[in-house]
Amino acid sequence: MKKDIKKYKLLNIKLTPQRIAILDYLERNKTHPSVSEIFKYVNRRFPSMSFATVYNTLNTLVQHGRIRELTMDNDKKRFDPNTLPHHHLTCIKCKRIIDVDLDYPLSLPENKSSGFKVLGNHIEFYGICSECSSLNKQQKKKLSEII
Amino acid sequence: MKKDIKKYKLLNIKLTPQRIAILDYLERNKTHPSVSEIFKYVNRRFPSMSFATVYNTLNTLVQHGRIRELTMDNDKKRFDPNTLPHHHLTCIKCKRIIDVDLDYPLSLPENKSSGFKVLGNHIEFYGICSECSSLNKQQKKKLSEII
DNA sequence: TTATTAGATTATAATGATTATAAAATAAGA
DNA sequence: TCTTATTTTATAATCATTATAATCTAATAA
Ligand SMILES: [Mn+2]
Ligand SMILES: [Mn+2]
Ligand SMILES: [Zn+2]
Ligand SMILES: [Zn+2]
Numbered sequence: 001m002k003k004d005i006k007k008y009k010l011l012n013i014k015l016t017p018q019r020i021a022i023l024d025y026l027e028r029n030k031t032h033p034s035v036s037e038i039f040k041y042v043n044r045r046f047p048s049m050s051f052a053t054v055y056n057t058l059n060t061l062v063q064h065g066r067i068r069e070l071t072m073d074n075d076k077k078r079f080d081p082n083t084l085p086h087h088h089l090t091c092i093k094c095k096r097i098i099d100v101d102l103d104y105p106l107s108l109p110e111n112k113s114s115g116f117k118v119l120g121n122h123i124e125f126y127g128i129c130s131e132c133s134s135l136n137k138q139q140k141k142k143l144s145e146i147i
Numbered sequence: 148m149k150k151d152i153k154k155y156k157l158l159n160i161k162l163t164p165q166r167i168a169i170l171d172y173l174e175r176n177k178t179h180p181s182v183s184e185i186f187k188y189v190n191r192r193f194p195s196m197s198f199a200t201v202y203n204t205l206n207t208l209v210q211h212g213r214i215r216e217l218t219m220d221n222d223k224k225r226f227d228p229n230t231l232p233h234h235h236l237t238c239i240k241c242k243r244i245i246d247v248d249l250d251y252p253l254s255l256p257e258n259k260s261s262g263f264k265v266l267g268n269h270i271e272f273y274g275i276c277s278e279c280s281s282l283n284k285q286q287k288k289k290l291s292e293i294i
Numbered sequence: 295t296t297a298t299t300a301g302a303t304t305a306t307a308a309t310g311a312t313t314a315t316a317a318a319a320t321a322a323g324a
Numbered sequence: 325t326c327t328t329a330t331t332t333t334a335t336a337a338t339c340a341t342t343a344t345a346a347t348c349t350a351a352t353a354a
Contacts, residue, residue, distance in 0.1 A: 014321050014330055035311080050333045055312065057331095071218045071271075075341095076311065089255065089263055098261050104253055108236065108272050114245055115277035116236055124218075124269045125255050130262035161301060161350055182340080197304045202341065204302095222312095223340065 011064045021045055022057050026067060026081040032088075032097040034076045072097060072124055087122060091129035100125060158211045168192055169204050173214060173228040179235075179244040181223045219244060219271055234269060238276035247272060 013019070021042045026033070033041075039054045058079055061067040070078040072090045078097060087100040100123065108118050160166070168189045173180070180188075186201045205226055208214040217225040219237045225244060234247040247270070255265050 016321070016331065018332070048333075050335095052313085052334080053332055059313095060331095069221065071221050074216065074218050074224055077221055089260060089265065091263065092266070098263075100255065100259065102255070102259060104251075106251055106270060106272075108247065108249070112247065112249060113236060113272075113274070115280075116238065116245075116272075116274040117280060118236065118272055118274040119239070120274075121270055121272045123253060124271065125253075125260075125263075125265055126267055126269070127260070127263040127265040133264060163302065163350070165303070195304075197306095199305080199342085200303055206342095207302095 011061075011066055013060060013064065018042065018046055018049055018053050019057050019061075022054060023061065023066070023081070026079060029081075030099065032070055032078045032080050034073070034078050036076070038079070070097065072126075085120065085122075087125065089125040089127060091132055092126050093128055093132040096129050096131075158208075158213055160207060160211065165189065165193055165196055165200050166204050166207075169201060170208065170213070170228070173226060176228075177246065179217055179225045179227050181220070181225050183223070185226070217244065219273075232267065232269075234272065236272040236274065238279055239273050240275055240279040243276050243278075 022038060025038060025041050031037075035051075035054055035058065038058070039049070039051055042054070043049050058067065058069075058077075062069050062079075065083060066081075068080040068083050070080055070088070072078070072088060073095045075095070082099070087102070087104070088097050089100050090097050104123060106121050106123075108121075169185060172185060172188050178184075182198075182201055182205065185205070186196070186198055189201070190196050205214070205216075205224075209216050209226075212230060213228075215227040215230050217227055217235070219225070219235060220242045222242075229246070234249070234251065235244050236247050237244050251270060253268050253270075255268075
């Protein structure tokens with residue numbers, strides 16, 4: 001209880017069980033989950049929880065700078081509880097997203113920024129994860145199971 | 148006519164007026180437009196054109212590696228006719244996306260890539276464009292006009 | 295040139311993600 | 325404990341995107 005308050009109170013938003021559950025899930029999770037993944041999890045503990053609450057909570061947390069909204073997955077929003085500057089590596093097949101905790105000092109000269117105030121950057125490495133690399137074998141298995 | 152064929156024929160897809168118009172628009176355009184922006188434009192020349200054709204064409208061109216689908220804008224897909232490796236600078240307010248044509252050699256050591264086959268990277272610089280920076284004044288004007 | 299046909303376009307329905315609305319519930323402070 | 329501003333919930337609405345099926349046409353070859 002105290003923990004929760006200590007951890008979340010600074011946001012100056014009401015501390016509800018649903019919000020605590022959502023933020024707890026995000027913090028114990030390194031997968032950069034989507035809204036439906038978050039909903040699936042917290043809904044197990046709060047069967048009455050609405051999908052709208054997950055959206056509301058996530059939007060509120062983003063607005064308060066408590067979490068970060070990722071863009072790499074064009075199909076749906078993904079969320080990151082770590083708002084410190086860091087980069088990501090995405091699997092182009094399954095859209096798995098992992099952290100890249102390396103420092104890359106990137107400077108963008110003013111004469112190349114067309115009048116923009118440059119605030120930061122984010123590197124998206126992309127590739128194919130090990131599961132998707134070895135999919136040829138698995139594909140056959142799964143296909144044979146399905147068909 | 149010959150130009151079109153020379154330009155697009157290599158894709159081994161049927162050369163239709165709609166496809167030519169869509170690709171022409173993309174190539175004369177540095178704004179990384181969305182589907183609806185593309186539709187709005189080509190629909191002026193092909194009033195019978197369907198929204199589905201724009202989606203179909205864009206997906207086909209992406210699949211054939213002729214254009215690139217961008218992810219920075221979480222609200223809608225944006226498209227880039229330049230498939231050569233380059234980076235981008237996005238306005239966090241209006242989502243304007245401009246090119247960053249600088250070479251940044253970024254290496255991701257194997258022991259930091261969790262078994263991924265790393266294929267490339269893309270840097271998203273972000274900031275505030277000049278139009279959005281000066282919005283405070285404009286906002287007042289527009290607000291006073293509206294209210 | 296004409297006939298054939300695989301592939302493209304169109305109109306439209308369906309889906310999926312996200313946002314909006316309004317009533318009921320509740321956290322937080324007095 | 326009381327009050328109230330916020331939040332949650334249920335649900336409808338909206339927006340982007342994909343799927344379907346009928347119609348059309350670019351490309352090929354006779
Ligand atoms: Mn992360
Ligand atoms: Mn570009
Ligand atoms: Zn994968
Ligand atoms: Zn802007």
